[in-house]
Amino acid sequence: MSSDPSSDTSDTDPLIEVRDLSVSFETGPVVSGVDFDVERGSLVGLVGPNGAGKTTVIRAIKGTITPDSGEIRLDGDDAADLSAREVSRRVASVPQATELAFDFRVRHVVEMGRTPHLGRFDGHGPDDERAVREAMDATGVTRFADRSITAVSGGERQRVLLARALAQETPALLLDEPTESLDVNHAVRTGKLIREIADGGRAALAAIHDLDLAARYCDEVVVLAKGGVHAAGPPAEVLTADAVGSAFDAEAFVGRNPATGSPAITAFDALARDDPSDPSEPPVTVPSDDGDTTDEPSVTDRDARRVHVVGTGRTAARIAARLVAAGHELSAGVVPAGDVLAGVVADAGGRVVTAPPFESVVPSTREAAGDLAGEADVTIVVDRDDGSEGTESGRTGSGGAGNKGPDPNEGVIASAERVVHVGADASERQLLDAVRTDGSYGPEPSVDERIE
Template sequence: MIELDGVGVSLGGQSIVERVSFEVPEGTLVGLVGPNGAGKTTVVKTINGLLAPDDGEVRIDGDPVTGLSAREVSRRVATVPQDTSLGFDFPVREVVAMGRTPHRSRFERTSPVDREAVAEALERTRIAEFADRSIEAVSGGERQRVILARALCQRSSHLLLDEPTASLDIGHGVRILRLAREFVSEGKTALAAIHELDLAARFCEELVLLADGEVLATGPPEAVLTETDLEAAFGVDVAVTSHPVTGAVSATALPDRPSRSASVHVLGSGQEGAAAITRCWRAGFRTTAGTLPKGDVALARARALDIEAATTEPFAPISPAARQESARMIREADVTVLAEGREAYRELAAASERTVVFGENDVNEGGADDGPRAIGATAASGGTEGDATLDTPIENGEHECEGSERVQVGSDDTLVDAIERVLDGRDGSEN
């Protein structure tokens, strides 16, 4: 059990972390997340006794770390440091065996327990096959596992990992965190400073969000990785979604976007709708989205981008309430983007003063089934037509609804241009 109680550390007169309090209970893997320079490494170094806190205290199994000798600390806490590059060529096995240092006295020879611990660590981290190679001759991902093996060799009940996945490919990163999970599944305690939020959310029971040296939030990933907190911590727009495969909370930093005064309502579900929503949002339009079935990717995208959307039940006709809501949004919007050529959407779009048709949907052919689909599919039915629309981004608005300007968009980049054109009053349809 690791407890931090109002810990403050300053280095060179500058306060690095302040009032940091959290605990890592037995049997859990806690992720320490936050931007670079938030103080994650400082917190790790305070826990393993490398730095002494100026305020507060760190307790390992109830004992303040500052009162323990280096040897006592190293018997309780093993650390995998951030920088694992070594400048000399010890064999991997020797590097791992150095993990036994806390348990051996100066004149003691290697005991059977030592040998067993080394063998077990090599086995667990799956580095046994290159145990006799030089540490200089293994890849970065393998070296990280060597250092983890060294830490496991300490047979401590606490494990600290400082950015164990930084500079590793996803395969190696995931492997390291799985080993950390195995470690805690034996009732031990682990704390990992990770800057990859998705990995942290996936592997840690709890997260501690650190920003500017202070704890911003603690708790399960869903509670910590909120847009508000992440935006405060990282200083950029962040989209939080649920990962489609792992189901874990997933956070993505969003690019800066310009701000435009015009508003856009996007009609369209599925990938097409999602793409249109993203482009409008990124271009800086005030964006709303209409009649999206629950569980649809376009709806998920809208939620992630904090975009207001009218929702309806999947596999059912659009509910009157959703239709009304969407219609209201269309009235309030300057432009409606028709991203899916379904009959119901076309009906809704008809009320709009300015419409931009987005994607490869042919407005005439769409709408074979009226109920919105849960999973969007591109309705690129006619190959020739699809190609044609791609080649000529702005096409004649042949099928105009009465009183509305229409522009068909084929290529992605021109959606924003088309919206701009429609807004400027040039409908792009002059022959």
Template sequence: MKIEAKGLSLRLGGKPILRDIDIALSAGEMVGLIGPNGAGKTTLLRVLADLITPDSGQVRYDGLSAQSFGRKELARRIAFLAQGGAVHWSMRAEALVGLGRLPHRQPFAGENEADRAAITRALAATDATAFADRTVETLSGGERMRVLLARALAVEASILLADEPLAALDPLHQLEVMELLHRTAAGGTGVAVILHDLTLAARFCDRLILLDRGRLIADGSPGSVLSDANLAAVFGIIAARGSEAGAPYLLPWRRLTSEQPRHDRP
């Protein structure tokens, strides 16, 4: 599947949240959405998932509108992992993951062999099998996020949209989730993920989309998007750079001082 968005604009409470955004997501690539708090990243992801209707512009799914594609078929093709990891009812972790299979089932039908296999794969992929039988309220924040990621993976969709899946995870599981998302993209699924860790974004993403104040600032390879000029203009920081095993990395190192120039942001 390919998602193409053109001219997306949206105001909420009279405030512009998205301003004339053009982007595309394709199968087999891992795209990181980055930018400061309030840049419009979550809103953009929700528009792409057909959860919010923009004021202007359009989103096409393999060339079709969401209405033409059909809500049930779209639910099979796009998996959405929301920010925060809130679960408002008590249920076993395995049952929660099973909710990801609902788009594939007929009304009132139970799980079939394909559903159970997908649930098992998703739990294993997120290192959540050990607490599959625990109820959600007994899980830590990090464990809950891994279960919710497993639910999204259980859909086995063409596109996975993930809003800050690293929140509440320790460094080991942050690396494991990024490796998992990268493998998922390499297996043919399109992955778009909101990230605040620029180091992990640079290391694992094939492409980065940089937003600031609702505008698209840059869209391209991590090396081109995470330029010194963009980091200074958008984030107000200077990065330290290096390489490990032949791969470049960067670390947010210090704030710009008042004596250092910072380009006016749009």
């Protein structure tokens, strides 16, 4: 490795510091006031909608574009004062896409990662050979090391570029969509590999469009949107439905991935922000964003309601998630404990009344759920997938909390102000319209609507 004295700085400085960074192109500002650190041992995800400036920030850190203002510090030193060679010994980067016209062998491309450590006429020493071998093994590139770079697939090429960056053996790593063209297996392997690199004491900053992957592997997430840092912090705190929704101009539901336990983000088209008071508007999905990005409606502007959901299973969970994404405040019950609907509503921060499955629902539980339904502007009753209603009594696992006695949710529905029955094949548009039909918050006479 290099013995460049200038890189012997203290271990306390963050490896990458971005201070008040502003970059603009001829067409206008891209990002401004961007501020974050990447500490040793941490993996930071840079997420945000297309064109939010993720790549721009990474390029500014690499030094390939000059910021209008602000500062990049690498391992404590202002990057503007460092030579390209010094920067290349501190930060390695994996580009989003690269032009490799000449048919170098894969091995040769990885070997180029050693350039910052070699003099002009130096051959590769044992250290270089080891670094190249380890990088190729870690990324699974060794198998096709002697093929031409022009003859490998896009995903393989991306891994070759990752191997090249690893062979550079820098304390910090920048990755621009490192999993973009990888298959699921290699995407996860790459995520794990980067995680291990960070755990080994190096620092990694990755622009990632896959929010689930970011949530799963990153210690911290920086959400870039609308020209700056929209939110930053641990994924569980940052990747909320609200933050994701406003950053991406979408309606998002943030649940929990049952397999990994990390936040799982589901985005919906932003139907809820179409003007509901204009019935002449055709019920088609139109982009809600007419370039008016400064005046984003907040969740409360979106005509949010208190909605109580009665039902069970995946259909009810899906409908609940869609309602959460649209900004409605949810409650549910009575739901058998452990049902997916209970999980969705709880993830969204709503109140859920549960009862142990296969047992009679005690009156106090039923009353609690009835109170929630009573408070709600509207109560959604989700039909079961087979078309029967979730409230039908005497069915195993149906609507209520068991198969003993009459369905407890009949009582819950009875306390509701307004009831909408929703079939499994009701469209998102129908669902959202039904919730908002009356256009006001006041209590309404109990109606019994049904949408299919």
